[in-house]
Amino acid sequence: MQIPNLLEAKKRSNQEVFVKTNEYIVKEDLKKLGLGKTYFVKTYGCQMNEHDGENIKAILEDMSFTEIDDMEKADIILLNTCAIRENAHNKVFGYLGRVKHLKEERPDVIAGLCGCMAQEEVVVHEIMQKHQYLDFVFGTHNIHELPSILNNVIETKSQQIQVYSKEGDIIENIPVKRASKYKAWVNIMYGCDKFCTYCIVPYTRGKQRSRKHEDILAEVNCLVKNGYQEVTLLGQNVNAYGKDLKEDYKMENLLEDVAKTGIKRVRFVTSHPWDFTDEMIDVIARYHNIMPYIHLPLQSGSSRILKLMGRKYSKESYLALAHKIKEKIPNCSLTTDIIVGFPGETEQDFQETLSVVNELKYDSAFTFIFSPRVGTPAASMEDNVSLETKEERLQRLNQLVNQYALEANQKYQDQIVPVLLEDVSEKNETMLMGYTDTMKLVNVKADLQYLGSIVNVKITDIKTWSMDGEMVDK
Ligand code: SAH
Numbered sequence: 001m002q003i004p005n006l007l008e009a010k011k012r013s014n015q016e017v018f019v020k021t022n023e024y025i026v027k028e029d030l031k032k033l034g035l036g037k038t039y040f041v042k043t044y045g046c047q048m049n050e051h052d053g054e055n056i057k058a059i060l061e062d063m064s065f066t067e068i069d070d071m072e073k074a075d076i077i078l079l080n081t082c083a084i085r086e087n088a089h090n091k092v093f094g095y096l097g098r099v100k101h102l103k104e105e106r107p108d109v110i111a112g113l114c115g116c117m118a119q120e121e122v123v124v125h126e127i128m129q130k131h132q133y134l135d136f137v138f139g140t141h142n143i144h145e146l147p148s149i150l151n152n153v154i155e156t157k158s159q160q161i162q163v164y165s166k167e168g169d170i171i172e173n174i175p176v177k178r179a180s181k182y183k184a185w186v187n188i189m190y191g192c193d194k195f196c197t198y199c200i201v202p203y204t205r206g207k208q209r210s211r212k213h214e215d216i217l218a219e220v221n222c223l224v225k226n227g228y229q230e231v232t233l234l235g236q237n238v239n240a241y242g243k244d245l246k247e248d249y250k251m252e253n254l255l256e257d258v259a260k261t262g263i264k265r266v267r268f269v270t271s272h273p274w275d276f277t278d279e280m281i282d283v284i285a286r287y288h289n290i291m292p293y294i295h296l297p298l299q300s301g302s303s304r305i306l307k308l309m310g311r312k313y314s315k316e317s318y319l320a321l322a323h324k325i326k327e328k329i330p331n332c333s334l335t336t337d338i339i340v341g342f343p344g345e346t347e348q349d350f351q352e353t354l355s356v357v358n359e360l361k362y363d364s365a366f367t368f369i370f371s372p373r374v375g376t377p378a379a380s381m382e383d384n385v386s387l388e389t390k391e392e393r394l395q396r397l398n399q400l401v402n403q404y405a406l407e408a409n410q411k412y413q414d415q416i417v418p419v420l421l422e423d424v425s426e427k428n429e430t431m432l433m434g435y436t437d438t439m440k441l442v443n444v445k446a447d448l449q450y451l452g453s454i455v456n457v458k459i460t461d462i463k464t465w466s467m468d469g470e471m472v473d474k
């Protein structure tokens with residue numbers, strides 16, 4: 001039994017991080033454990049967590065379990081959770097109600113919880129007290145231990161909690177079951193050391209650890225060989241890539257080398273404005289296969305609030321960076337994240353946020369009401385803003401964001417743009433869906449045979465969050 005500890009999670013050690021290439025093993029007797037049995041994994045949260053979900057599925061398949069998309073019928077249920085805001089928690093605890101009910105009907109079902117919520121001390125205590133029906137909990141640092149944890153559940157028939165607060169080494173040999181045959185997520189770093197005052201991620205994901213560029217490039221080369229069209233390089237703060245490594249090899253070098261593999265499309269998330277260098281902008285502008293799409297979280301337009309958030313940039317320096325990006329990268333689309341109702345945010349502060357939105361006219365934005373996270377500095381800051389005011393600000397912000405999103409899309413009317421067709425459209429089964437290089441969602445009239453191809457599409461109809469189009473040629 002290993003329970004997470006908030007104070008431990010806060011610490012940053014100078015201990016060297018090792019790269020381990022044979023840490024993940026499935027013992028011979030566990031390889032057949034899941035024969036004839038099924039699993040269901042439900043993932044919440046960011047792309048990194050989605051990608052962890054892909055690893056978890058592959059590990060379960062290494063033990064011969066088969067994926068099933070109906071939770072009610074599965075032999076193993078695993079919730080891969082997110083802790084970023086209160087509502088993420090609520091969703092998971094809501095879902096756990098269904099799991100509990102199912103376990104009452106079918107006691108042989110094995111149910112577990114992993115991901116960022118598992119890293120939270122308060123959550124694990126709650127699970128131990130109120131959710132005894134959960135069979136196991138493991139964290140973000142020990143996904144590779146899933147086979148032995150599962151085996152312990154079966155052998156001991158007691159609740160297994162195995163969560164480490166100190167991040168471990170980089171483990172390179174974890175298998176992956178990718179959700180798509182055409183686009184892939186590739187981790188380039190783990191953890192985050194920025195400690196923005198509102199954010200739980202540095203506690204749930206540990207200190208920043210960059211993967212070796214050789215390992216990243218080997219993975220991308222392998223994807224190219226297997227016909228993948230697109231990679232998205234993943235990290236909480238990708239622009240800081242390499243700063244924790246001894247050699248002088250930074251994000252701009254990695255972007256350039258990934259572009260040179262010849263993969264058709266390179267994307268990356270998320271960029272912290274603080275570490276965005278001119279060299280990076282130059283590389284993005286120079287390579288046609290690095291997509292002209294930048295997600296650049298603003299969080300707030302008020303320099304006073306940004307300081308309280310610990311973001312280390314001001315409204316002015318953010319605007320200067322965004323304008324530089326727009327000037328140097330032709331047709332670049334720009335999206336952002338914004339938090340309203342940070343403790344003590346005044347109407348004036350909020351107006352500063354609106355003024356940035358008005359100036360940059362984002363292609364789209366994810367907007368959130370500040371949610372206090374236990375253990376973070378902002379959670380104990382005095383907050384005199386009522387929930388009503390916060391909700392009203394969110395609505396005003398969303399109205400503006402939607403207006404600019406629609407305007408940005410309207411520029412595409414009748415244009416011919418490249419789209420990577422990745423799936424059948426959710427809205428209309430006779431259409432395919434995909435994204436433009438600028439990350440616009442398009443539903444396309446096209447034949448199934450073009451799935452997985454980048455095709456030219458004429459945009460025929462514009463909506464706020466998507467467009468319709470017809471394929472004109474390949
Ligand atoms: N690493 C990214 C952000 C990852 S979290 C970055 O630094 O930009 C995704 C978004 O969730 C954040 O950009 C922020 O807007 C939002 N978020 C994080 N913590 C939050 C909190 N406590 N309350 C509300 N929104 C939050």
Ligand code: SF4
Pocket residue numbers: 192193194195196199200201202236237272
């Ligand atoms: Fe959270 Fe800030 Fe790190 Fe992003 S950079 S994950 S917001 S602490």
Ligand code: F3S
Pocket residue numbers: 044045046047048049081082083084115116200201204205
């Ligand atoms: Fe959520 Fe963890 Fe990602 S808190 S946003 S799943 S890093």
